[in-house]
Amino acid sequence: MRVGIIGSGRMGSALATALREKGGFDVTVTDKEGHKTELLRSRGIAVSTNNSECVSQNDVAILAVKPADINSLLDEISGASEGKLIISIAAGIKLKLLQSKMPRAKIVRVMPNTPLMVGAGAAAYSLGKKAKEEDAKLVEQIFSSAGICLPVDEKLLDAVTGLSGCGPAFFYLFVDGMVEQAVELGLDRATALKLAAQTAIGAGKMLLEAELSPQDLIKMVASPGGATEEGLKVLDKKNLKKTIAKAVKAAAKKSKQLGKTN
Numbered sequence: 001m002r003v004g005i006i007g008s009g010r011m012g013s014a015l016a017t018a019l020r021e022k023g024g025f026d027v028t029v030t031d032k033e034g035h036k037t038e039l040l041r042s043r044g045i046a047v048s049t050n051n052s053e054c055v056s057q058n059d060v061a062i063l064a065v066k067p068a069d070i071n072s073l074l075d076e077i078s079g080a081s082e083g084k085l086i087i088s089i090a091a092g093i094k095l096k097l098l099q100s101k102m103p104r105a106k107i108v109r110v111m112p113n114t115p116l117m118v119g120a121g122a123a124a125y126s127l128g129k130k131a132k133e134e135d136a137k138l139v140e141q142i143f144s145s146a147g148i149c150l151p152v153d154e155k156l157l158d159a160v161t162g163l164s165g166c167g168p169a170f171f172y173l174f175v176d177g178m179v180e181q182a183v184e185l186g187l188d189r190a191t192a193l194k195l196a197a198q199t200a201i202g203a204g205k206m207l208l209e210a211e212l213s214p215q216d217l218i219k220m221v222a223s224p225g226g227a228t229e230e231g232l233k234v235l236d237k238k239n240l241k242k243t244i245a246k247a248v249k250a251a252a253k254k255s256k257q258l259g260k261t262n
Contacts, residue, residue, distance in 0.1 A: 002026045003142065004058035006051050006073065008036045011089065012064030014117040015146070016045050022119050023145030030054045056080040060138065063088040067258045074101035081105040085135050087125075087142075091161055092258030095128045095154055106131045108139050110149075111160045114168055121147030122164040126154035158259070162252030170247055175200060 003019055005012050008031040019025040020043060028046040031037050037047045048054050055061040055077045065073050067090045074097075081102040088098055089110050098107045107128035115121045123143040127136055136151065143149035152160060175196045182192035206217055222228040235241075 001060070001138075002028070002058040004048075004054035004061045005029045005064050006054055006061060006077070007064035008040065008047075009064065009066075011112065011114065012062075013040065014114065015062065015064060015089075015112065016040065017043055018116050018119060018121075018146035019142065020045050023142065025142070025145075028054055028058060052077050052080040055084055055086070060085045060087060060142070062142075063090060065090060067092055070097075071101075074098065078102050085131070085138065087139060091165065092158065092255045092260075094259050095126065099128050099130070104130075106135050108135060109154060109157060110139065110143060111157050111165050112143060112146075113164050116143070116146035119146050122167075123147065123149040124152045124157065124160040124164070125149060126152060126157055158252045158255040159248075161255035162248040162250070165255070166248070166251040170244065171200060 003025045005016050005019075005027065006029075008016075008029050012029060013036055016027045016029045020027045026046075028048050029036075029040055030048050030051050031040065032049050032051075034049075040047050051073065061077070061081075061084055063070070063073065063086065070088070070090045070093050078101055082104040084105050085108070086098070086102060086105045087108045087110050089112055091111065093109070095107060095109055098109070099105075108125055108131050109128070110123055110125040112121050112123040116123070121143065125136070125139050125143070140149045175193075178196045179189065179192045182196070183189050187195075203217075206212075207214065210217065212220075218232070222232055
């Protein structure tokens with residue numbers, strides 16, 4: 001399976017590396033400015049400077065450009081898109097716009113996140129009108145090579161953006177606060193970061209595998225009158241849960257706005 005990725009930015013390069021190293025795909029990336037050519041080739045990834053050829057010469061093309069650049073890109077590759085499976089990971093860009101620019105392409109929108117760099121991504125996808133069940137399976141195969149990939153209705157992709165697309169940054173901020181205080185309490189930064197990061201990994205695995213709700217898992221840790229309960233009182237007093245909810249809502253709203261401006 002040959003996959004072309006248009007865009008050699010952070011997400012495009014990370015996805016290319018994951019597909020090559022973890023999925024075993026033949027991958028080509030367009031790097032028009034040549035900034036990452038040497039790095040990509042060192043990873044066994046072919047590099048092109050022609051976006052239309054990247055579409056026409058591969059079985060699948062993934063559009064990994066910024067939302068502001070999507071219109072000019074679609075105009076450039078439209079002629080090469082007929083019959084192709086085109087996957088867009090541009091936040092907020094609707095299937096309607098993509099299909100209007102590439103009327104004979106099979107189009108899928110995907111919202112991935114940056115942990116795919118380490119094979120632990122969370123992605124959700126929505127099929128365009130011309131995409132079939134076999135296309136859905138191929139999308140799942142591609143993105144599952146670097147984590148999980150789940151189907152959702154397109155109207156929910158902005159919510160996915162706020163939740164898992166932007167969510168890693170929210171976790172990093174939380175961990176950063178934990179580490180800073182641990183350092184003040186005497187731990188060296190490297191040790192504190194490893195302990196906090198592993199705690200985040202373990203908590204995630206518990207959520208996925210223990211078949212218990214977040215509230216049930218909190219109760220497992222927070223013994224009455226104990227240290228965890230004391231810390232939770234501080235977080236509750238600052239309305240942390242509501243603040244996190246507002247952050248997800250704000251990010252989802254911004255994703256929706258980005259779609260309206262393109």
